[in-house]
Amino acid sequence: MKYPNAYSGVKKLFTSEILNIISAVLMFVAVLLALLDGKSKLPDVDSAQFWSLAAFVLLSAATGIAAFIIQIIGLNQARRDEWYFNKALYFVIICMVCTLVMTFTAGTVNSIFAAVDEVFTLLVNIYAILAIFTLAEYLKDTVIQKTGKIMIVVITVLFGIALILQIAAGFVPRKAEILGVIKSGFEVLGYIACMVYFGMSKKMLGQS
């Protein structure tokens, strides 16, 4: 194997994307349950509905955190073989800072950091794809290169729409939850696209 670190790292990125999808789907189900109930406020703590919602939210958070940790480990490993993974790692750290700030703030500060987090999540994936593209160039795999170019455009559009929906929610507060659900849908599509590409790249690197 020519690039064992990149192979190990991309395998972990693949796993991380699967966990991101699971996390987003769990959160999607939780929001859908709350919306279908017709109430915009959380149910009372002593109700069964509160605990089922809480279970989905906690599971979603747990898988999200696991995805994040695996992503960092994967990028840290892969960057030994290709420099663009290094950049992706820096952007992941910025995403982490944004998420921390969002957890402890509300209002405009929260909105600004949420938008910045969305942008840097996109950049993490673009740089990871660029890194794989570069390795594919060295391995003369034109299929992975072509697919990489398409994937960059696809995820830019998908995460771009997610960002617009996030900003739009601020202008239409009554529809914020529905816009949030649609936004999550686009993010999931973005994670699926990345997962497919990392899956293909994993094979390429494994066979090199």
Add this chain to the structure above:
Amino acid sequence: MMKYQLKVTRTIKVSLFLLAIMVSCLVLQQFFLRNVDHNSLRIEGFYQEETDSLDVVFIGASDIYTSFMPGRAYEQYGFTSYLLASESITSEGIKTAIKETVRTQHPGMIVVEANAFLYGDSDNDVNEAHIHKFFDNLPMSENKLDYIQNNVPVDQRWEYYFPLIKYHGLWTEYPERLHMIASNLTLDMRGFNYLKGFRTTAHVLQPDKPCLNSKLAEENEELDLDPKLEKRLMDLLDYCDEQKINLMFVRAPHYVTKDTYNRVKRSNKMASIVNSRGYSYYTLENDAQRIGIDEKRDFYNVDHMNVYGAIKFTDYLSEKILYREELKVDPLSDEQKENWSEVVTATNQLYRYCDDIMTHTDATKGAQEDVYTLLKLGDYSGAPIERKD
């Protein structure tokens, strides 16, 4: 071989640079190069309220935000409220405020303080400072865009879209502005407003003119409104009819002198107009003595009551809203009740803080939702205020 990667990374670098400029301008506009005052804190606090969580929204100028205490109303009468009010708000500002209330909340009632329609002329409606005080603090929305496109001259519109254009020179006013910037930041991070828009001044008016409040109960004479303001009132009522808004008008008590007596007559005229359209109008200015407003103690200037007057006005108006207007009060979640319990405590502490200043010093102090005032409140009890009158 590396051409494609270079193209992508260059595009990203240029985009990130532009994004950084945009975010920096946004942050500067939102926090640092912005005319942050009590109006900003009040209006921003409104948009932090949970959607559909308010039973009553009060709209108007300083007459209402110095007179009504939402914390007191919740503690004594059980309904939630907010003061979406701005200094000398214009008549068009009233309509926009109602539209924004409908967009973000579904209150059981909207109460409008009449001041914006009672000026002798329509000059206030084109007063740039008063317009900016309200509209600069509204988030961008269809209603705000609508106002700007229909009322603001073309050459001034960009200042309303991007207030940074107007206020970029404010950096010269540091460090004096720091405490209001800090107040804005802490409000943003806290996520809710302790006083729900209430503001007061700890001072008892030492008048140099006789008060005519004792004559007002018998005063039925009417004086025509300014034609432009009357037209705007009619537009507002048409809008509320269309949207089926449960709207009520009120006129808060003032220290009425010979100079301001015509306003009382215009208020009577406005009451006739509003009543003929099927809406309630409470001329509490005329009823000041019946409410128990003491002209020697309850005002801090001729136009505004201090906390002694505000607590009486709040109790009186709350009873009217709850029992005469039959307000339907929505239940609160445990988290919301906890939040409002903090509001009640802060309001009672503020009352005691102002009472302390007025009783023991000759100082005149503004008291509002800023870091200085909130820090001082910790020295006072948050227990319910027992009225001695």
